[in-house]
Amino acid sequence: MVTLQLQDVGAGYGRTLTVAGITTPALTGGEVVAVIGPNAAGKSTLFKRMAGLLKGPGELMLEGLRQGAAGIVYMPQDTSASPVLTVYESVLLARKQHGGWAVLPEDLALIDDTLASLGIRDIAFRQLGELSGGQRQLASIAQALVRDPDVLLMDEPTSALDLHRQLQVLAFTRELARQRGLLVFIAIHDLNQALRFSDKTLVLANGRLCASGPSSTVISAGMLREIYQVNARVEPCSHGIPQVIVDGMAEQDDGLQLASQAPALRA
Numbered sequence: 001m002v003t004l005q006l007q008d009v010g011a012g013y014g015r016t017l018t019v020a021g022i023t024t025p026a027l028t029g030g031e032v033v034a035v036i037g038p039n040a041a042g043k044s045t046l047f048k049r050m051a052g053l054l055k056g057p058g059e060l061m062l063e064g065l066r067q068g069a070a071g072i073v074y075m076p077q078d079t080s081a082s083p084v085l086t087v088y089e090s091v092l093l094a095r096k097q098h099g100g101w102a103v104l105p106e107d108l109a110l111i112d113d114t115l116a117s118l119g120i121r122d123i124a125f126r127q128l129g130e131l132s133g134g135q136r137q138l139a140s141i142a143q144a145l146v147r148d149p150d151v152l153l154m155d156e157p158t159s160a161l162d163l164h165r166q167l168q169v170l171a172f173t174r175e176l177a178r179q180r181g182l183l184v185f186i187a188i189h190d191l192n193q194a195l196r197f198s199d200k201t202l203v204l205a206n207g208r209l210c211a212s213g214p215s216s217t218v219i220s221a222g223m224l225r226e227i228y229q230v231n232a233r234v235e236p237c238s239h240g241i242p243q244v245i246v247d248g249m250a251e252q253d254d255g256l257q258l259a260s261q262a263p264a265l266r267a
């Protein structure tokens, strides 16, 4: 089973580090880890560093990679596949990026299953350039999932999806993580989906890791106030899943510490 631990990891785009000193607990295959934090906190930058697209200090301690699997796969926020490819072609190309170009029956079966599970078989032979934003996002998710990653970094994978599709994609991804032993990181702004689908949560603010631990512990009224400057409660829904209820923005003059000045929270 794959395990990954970040040790004092940093990255940036010029001379200064955008994210720095990121040290996580050991995270294990089968888990879904939400990466949350305000805009510009450094979530995408951290993913790019983890995927090897940016250099920087620190170490990724990665063990238990499966032989022949794709290692760390990054699904960026913006899709980059050619608009003239069909959904099926783009997913097949993604599948064959690793491990040779011969197309085997099991490749085709995996692609069919993945498109069906994401509910996009009906658009398989339409060009990416003529799809809606949500349909393109679903195609990107399919491209990432068929690459057979050990560690999957999904950058806001559900930002363009309707509520039903969000549940479908996140449930399917969590199921894959459990079945195949994938370690999945999801950068996400919807904290209710993080509470529903992730096992653990990392909180980034101003390029620092402010909290990490079980999602239901980390996503708390105190964290929401300190990191997001909102007054909110976390209460169980009818199925017992904790959900965030936002009461309003916290007033700047009522003793609030801005995230940049706040001491690190630790779950």
Ligand SMILES: Nc1ncnc2c1ncn2[C@@H]1O[C@H](COP(=O)(O)OP(=O)(O)OP(=O)(O)O)[C@@H](O)[C@H]1O
Residues within 6 Å of the ligand: 013, 018, 037, 038, 039, 040, 041, 042, 043, 044, 045, 046
């Ligand atoms: N290519 C780049 N060159 C220079 N600075 C960049 C680049 N990409 C991102 N940044 C800066 O790095 C900081 C962190 O950005 P990043 O995209 O990692 O944040 P994020 O947490 O993913 O934000 P969001 O939730 O808004 O997507 C921001 O200040 C951003 O302006």
